[in-house]
Amino acid sequence: MNISVVIPLLNEQESLTELHDWIANVMQSNRFSYEILFIDDGSTDDSWQVIEHLASQNESVKGIRFSKNFGKSQALHAGFEKAQGDVVITMDADLQDNPDEIPELYNMIVKDRFDLVSGWKKKRYDSVIAKNLPSKLFNWAARKTSGVKLNDFNCGLKAYKLDVVKNIDVNGEMHRYIPVLAKNAGFTKIGEKVVQHQARKYGETKFGMNRFINGFLDLITIWFISHFGKRPMHLFGALGVLMFIIGLGFSFYLGIDKLFLNPSGRLITERPEFFLALSTMIIGTQFFVAGFLGEMILRSKQDKKRYLIKDETSNF
Ligand SMILES: Nc1nc2c(ncn2[C@@H]2O[C@H](COP(=O)(O)OP(=O)(O)OP(=O)(O)O)[C@@H](O)[C@H]2O)c(=O)[nH]1
Numbered sequence: 001m002n003i004s005v006v007i008p009l010l011n012e013q014e015s016l017t018e019l020h021d022w023i024a025n026v027m028q029s030n031r032f033s034y035e036i037l038f039i040d041d042g043s044t045d046d047s048w049q050v051i052e053h054l055a056s057q058n059e060s061v062k063g064i065r066f067s068k069n070f071g072k073s074q075a076l077h078a079g080f081e082k083a084q085g086d087v088v089i090t091m092d093a094d095l096q097d098n099p100d101e102i103p104e105l106y107n108m109i110v111k112d113r114f115d116l117v118s119g120w121k122k123k124r125y126d127s128v129i130a131k132n133l134p135s136k137l138f139n140w141a142a143r144k145t146s147g148v149k150l151n152d153f154n155c156g157l158k159a160y161k162l163d164v165v166k167n168i169d170v171n172g173e174m175h176r177y178i179p180v181l182a183k184n185a186g187f188t189k190i191g192e193k194v195v196q197h198q199a200r201k202y203g204e205t206k207f208g209m210n211r212f213i214n215g216f217l218d219l220i221t222i223w224f225i226s227h228f229g230k231r232p233m234h235l236f237g238a239l240g241v242l243m244f245i246i247g248l249g250f251s252f253y254l255g256i257d258k259l260f261l262n263p264s265g266r267l268i269t270e271r272p273e274f275f276l277a278l279s280t281m282i283i284g285t286q287f288f289v290a291g292f293l294g295e296m297i298l299r300s301k302q303d304k305k306r307y308l309i310k311d312e313t314s315n316f
Pocket residue numbers: 008009010011012039040041069070071072073075076091092093094096126156200204205206207
């Protein structure tokens with residue numbers, strides 16, 4: 001099969017039929033073999049009925065329905081598990097992404113051998129204050145921390161080599177950082193394509209302003225995971241030791257000063273160095289313990305893959 005289109009959705013009943021017809025049209029005129037995976041993430045409208053209807057008419061349509069709303073990342077994860085096409089394309093269900101981009105994206109993966117191609121909504125039809133500016137800031141921060149040079153991390157329209165989606169673990173709200181997850185898994189040929197963006201036609205936005213707060217918190221998490229996820233002690237241990245040494249230094253200074261240099265001076269407990277010594281030593285120990293616990297948790301998680309094999313010789 002050439003292409004799997006993975007579409008996570010929440011309450012998009014008005015758009016689904018139009019979207020399906022459009023995709024099917026594009027696929028047929030380009031003679032692609034394809035499947036469309038709709039993942040209904042606990043919609044409370046008639047989205048699932050629409051998907052069932054579409055599936056009964058077109059056997060390339062497959063639907064997955066979650067028992068409740070688990071979030072876009074989980075929906076993508078479920079879609080990625082099932083996908084079978086050589087190229088996997090994700091897109092939003094609200095008709096803001098244009099299915100006419102599919103053939104070009106497909107070629108970039110198959111012919112130009114990209115691992116991942118991300119859409120770039122260069123011209124957006126959204127409000128400037130609520131979306132465009134925060135989004136620019138967000139993308140700038142994501143570029144800086146991850147080293148992945150993309151202009152638009154969060155674009156719903158992306159194309160992947162099948163290998164990529166089978167080997168990354170999208171969880172929490174990490175759908176914003178799939179290119180970073182891919183990079184961390186060793187898929188480094190990441191491209192970008194300017195795509196058309198339409199204003200939302202039906203329904204309403206599903207993500208409020210809190211997306212930016214969550215987005216930035218996730219960014220810190222992903223920075224930490226990608227640098228120290230497999231070796232927490234290197235961060236926390238180093239910080240802990242550093243703090244502890246600072247505290248120890250102050251303690252020695254106070255002790256020597258009190259015993260030999262200036263025995264009749266102020267009480268030790270009246271001096272600021274005392275409190276510095278106390279707090280840095282306590283915080284240092286805590287950092288150290290945090291690192292140690294992190295290492296223990298890592299070791300007890302034996303089922304988690306710690307590496308990814310790219311190839312094996314055929315005699316295995
Ligand atoms: N699976 C799943 N999909 C979701 C969820 N929330 C939103 N979506 C889908 O993700 C896509 C993008 O959501 P939108 O609300 O359109 O977000 P947006 O495009 O940034 O915002 P607008 O420009 O206002 O449309 C749409 O296809 C939604 O149906 C969710 O909780 N779970």
